[in-house]
Amino acid sequence: MTVTAEEVNEAGPEKILAPVLSANWDTPESWTLDGYRAGGGYRALGKALAMSPDDVIAYVKDSGLRGRGGAGFPTGMKWQFIPQGDGKPHYLVVNADESEPGTCKDIPLLFANPHSLIEGIVIACHAIRSHHAFIYLRGEVVPVLRRLQSAVAEAYAAGYLGKGALGAGGDLEITVHAGAGAYICGEETALLDSLEGRRGQPRLRPPFPAIAGLYACPTVVNNVESIASVPAIIDRGKEWFRSMGSEKSPGFTLYSLSGHVARPGQYEAPLGITLRELLDLSGGMRPGHRLKFWTPGGSSTPLLTDEHLDVPLDYEGVGAVGSMLGTKALQCFDETTCVVRAVTRWTEFYAHESCGKCTPCREGTYWLVQLMRDIEAGKGLLSDLDKLNDIADNINGKSFCALGDGAASPIFSSLKYFRAEYEQHITGRGCPFDPTKSTAWADDDTSAHLEVNA
Known part of the structure; x- marks a missing residue:
């Protein structure tokens, strides 16, 4: 769900939100070309095409837009890394393989407002002098895939894509690719390998994708939200964005x-x-x-x-x-949630999704799962807590990609803040939390249960 302007105003002036990408999500057929145009869609494209590619890059860089996919790297700077005059094709790859547990922003954005991404892609391709863009979508979300393909077809029919999309002689193609459900392909170099038809595994860097990315050519890989934010910046101004x-x-x-x-x-x-x-x-x-x-x-x-x-x-x-x-x-x-249980489930996910390329991640996540399951079941030892920390430390920062770091993070932080809860599982020989209460809404028995476990 999103929040309407009326609900924002009722919340008080100090709680004002900023509906931009989500401004029209609740309007009828917001995902169509006509629905997008009714809200000012494709207005920024004309402004961007009237600027030189280098000026567009400088404008986005000056706006301060940072990547919305995780690391927060400046988007304009990423575009600037693409070499010019190298005689090679340039590619834009949009990472829509949203697989992180808890992350659910790009899929609703694509479902309700896919043309904001398409307009952003055209502007970005103009900036980096690319004539072919790829959207790598999480394959399980079939309704989103169909809606995105429909929006791309509308953009072709309207002349925003295809021949002359980037001006005289400036053709632009978009390929929508559905992934096969591998979390590792959210990592940009594993995603590129998957696009090329190989097993999705992270690459050793350097070379970086900006120099040798897709098909060994200069490539920009950006998150959906990063690219979809560009039209609003071009249309309303970098000062507005920085405000x-x-x-x-x-x-x-x-x-x-x-x-x-x-x-x-x-x-x-x-x-x-x-x-x-x-x-x-x-x-x-x-x-x-x-x-x-x-x-x-x-x-x-x-x-x-x-x-x-x-x-x-x-x-x-x-x-x-x-x-x-x-x-x-x-x-x-x-407070009804067991930290140990939550971290165990996350650790199981990372062990399952490890591609196996890096020994610290492949072996370390397996042993983290064994220890976490024993602790959750009350079969662990107090010495296992230091062992958990040691294994996580041997994974963290020692893999090709950030999956290993992601597996170690919940271990480190939960031991930091909730070590006593881990110890309670070990000394009490089991989990003190009632699993039926951790997901249920408040009922007549909840207060009594909380008093017992206070």
Whole structure:
């Protein structure tokens, strides 16, 4: 769900959101070309094509737009890395392989507003002098795939794609590719290998994709939200974009609020808003419960606790407290949730999705799962906690890609904030939490259960 302007105003002037990408999600047929045009769609394209490619790159760079896929690397700077005059084809690849547990922003964006991505792709291809773009979509989301293919067909018919799309002699093709459900293909070099028909595994860098990416040619890989944000920047101006957010993290972004909250959904707000403010807008935690722990950017980011409710949700603010903003996937868990159980499930996911290329990740995630399962079942030893930390340390930073780091993050952070809960599983020979209460909404028996486990 998204939040309407009326609901924003009712929340008070200090809680204003910034519906830009999500502004028309609730309008009839927002995903169609006519629906997108009715909201000013493709207006930015004419402005961008009237600028030189280098000027477009400079404009996006000056806006301060940072990648919305996780690391927050400046988008304009990424475009600038593409060599010019090299005589090779240039490619734009849009990473829509949204597979991070808790992350759910790109799929609804593509479902409700696919033309914002297509317009952004045309502008980006003009900037980096590319004539072929690829959209690598998570293959399980068939309804989104069909809607995206329909939007691409509309753009071809309207002349936004195909011959002359980038001006006289400037042809542009878009290929929509459905992945096969591998989490590892969210990593940009594994995604490129998959596009080329090989097994999705991360590449050793250098060379970086900007020099030798898809088919060994200069390639820009950007997240869906990053590219979809470009038309609004070109249309409304870089000053308008910089008026939101913070100095180093300007602009608007989609926050995905999920878990034990009253009104989960997509909340589009300026960077720097706090979780406390987002919870105020969403009705808070489910009735009768309080926040215990949460993730700022999906399960691969170090978890935080209720003491971090007022941390600014931008790249610098979250980084200052030892976590990462990531994909802004705010998974909120209340006091009925067992931390050990949650971290065990996440660790099982990373062990299953490890591609096996790197020994620390392949072997380390397997042994993390064995230890976590024993601890959760009450079969562990107190010495296992140091062993967990040691194995996670041997994985962290020692793999080709960030999957290993993502597997280690929940281990490190949960031991930091909830070591006593791990010890309780070991000394008490089992989990003290009732699994039927961790996902159920408040009922007559909940308060009694909480008193027992207080």
